[in-house]
Amino acid sequence: MKIGSLPNIFKSRPLILVLTSLLLAGGGYAGYRIYDYTWNDPIFCKSCHIMETAFASWEKSVHVGVNCHDCHHLSPQEGMQLGYSFVFQRPSAVPPRHGKIIVSGKFCIQCHLERDEKYPQAVSIRASQFHEKHGFEKKIECSKCHGYKTHEFLPEERFCVMCHEGKEVHGAGMVELACLNCHSDRTKDLRPEREKCLFCHGSDEIRVQLIREERLDVKHFTPSPEKIKAAIKINIPADSKHQFDCYA
Numbered sequence: 001m002k003i004g005s006l007p008n009i010f011k012s013r014p015l016i017l018v019l020t021s022l023l024l025a026g027g028g029y030a031g032y033r034i035y036d037y038t039w040n041d042p043i044f045c046k047s048c049h050i051m052e053t054a055f056a057s058w059e060k061s062v063h064v065g066v067n068c069h070d071c072h073h074l075s076p077q078e079g080m081q082l083g084y085s086f087v088f089q090r091p092s093a094v095p096p097r098h099g100k101i102i103v104s105g106k107f108c109i110q111c112h113l114e115r116d117e118k119y120p121q122a123v124s125i126r127a128s129q130f131h132e133k134h135g136f137e138k139k140i141e142c143s144k145c146h147g148y149k150t151h152e153f154l155p156e157e158r159f160c161v162m163c164h165e166g167k168e169v170h171g172a173g174m175v176e177l178a179c180l181n182c183h184s185d186r187t188k189d190l191r192p193e194r195e196k197c198l199f200c201h202g203s204d205e206i207r208v209q210l211i212r213e214e215r216l217d218v219k220h221f222t223p224s225p226e227k228i229k230a231a232i233k234i235n236i237p238a239d240s241k242h243q244f245d246c247y248a
Contacts, residue, residue, distance in 0.1 A: 042068050048086050050094055057151040066119065070111075071103050105135065105142040128216050130185050154220060173231065178221040185217040199223070200231035 038044050045068050046055040058064060063071070074082065085091060111122040125131040134140045144163075146153045157178035161167065169175060174182065184196045198206045200223055207228070210218050223231075 039069050040067055050091060054094075054150055061151040062153055063151065070118070071107055073104075073107060101141055101143060103143055103147065108142045108146075123216075125216075128185055129188060129190060130216060133188075133190060157221060173227070177223060177227070180217040180221040181223050183217065185215045198234065200228050201234045203233075203235075 042055070042058070045051050058068075109125075110116050111119045112125050115124070116122070125135075134145070135142065145155050145159060148159075148162075157180075160179040160183075164179075169177075169182075181199075182192045182196060183190050184193050186196075187193050195202075195206060195210060196217075199210055199218070211222070
């Protein structure tokens with residue numbers, strides 16, 4: 001067919017420009033949708049069969065509303081390697097970690113210290129002495145205490161003894177308590193201060209006040225009502241001259 005015999009529709013330069021623009025816009029939109037799905041939709045991560053268990057635990061976790069890539073950051077190269085492995089190698093299990101830190105603490109503090117506007121409800125560690133001591137002074141990775149079980153972010157009652165071995169308590173009534181039932185988030189050395197001891201051994205007013213402050217040690221771990229009731233009560237008048245710490 002000669003050029004001169006082409007239909008008139010192909011001879012209209014404005015129309016060609018319009019069609020080209022529509023084609024580019026459609027391709028750009030399709031590309032954006034593919035990018036958004038692969039990077040911002042957790043369902044895409046579930047499409048890999050070895051992620052089903054991790055996805056199920058994520059759905060039950062406190063991070064259920066958090067996008068996978070907000071914690072699991074991948075470079076473009078890592079993303080391509082992951083995609084190649086999924087399509088061509090079809091692994092049957094998650095590869096061994098070999099001690100690699102999967103989620104760096106620098107991503108945790110974006111929400112829990114610097115306050116990411118995407119997740120304003122994230123619990124702040126700004127006033128926490130526990131995190132000051134372990135995370136910033138000792139440089140311990142967040143995942144050492146949080147998430148050592150897949151997507152289980154709240155520490156267990158005795159998680160401290162994984163590192164702090166061979167510790168003893170001085171009273172039989174304290175043996176079954178969680179570490180944070182006694183250790184305080186208010187002191188620099190994390191030792192119990194008098195108010196923390198009086199949580200069990202003092203009045204209801206002290207317990208109400210500590211709970212109202214919502215510090216992490218009381219927010220996540222409190223002794224059972226039975227333990228509190230069984231604890232010997234110490235009546236210390238507010239105007240007493242003897243206001244020493246229990247461990248002074």
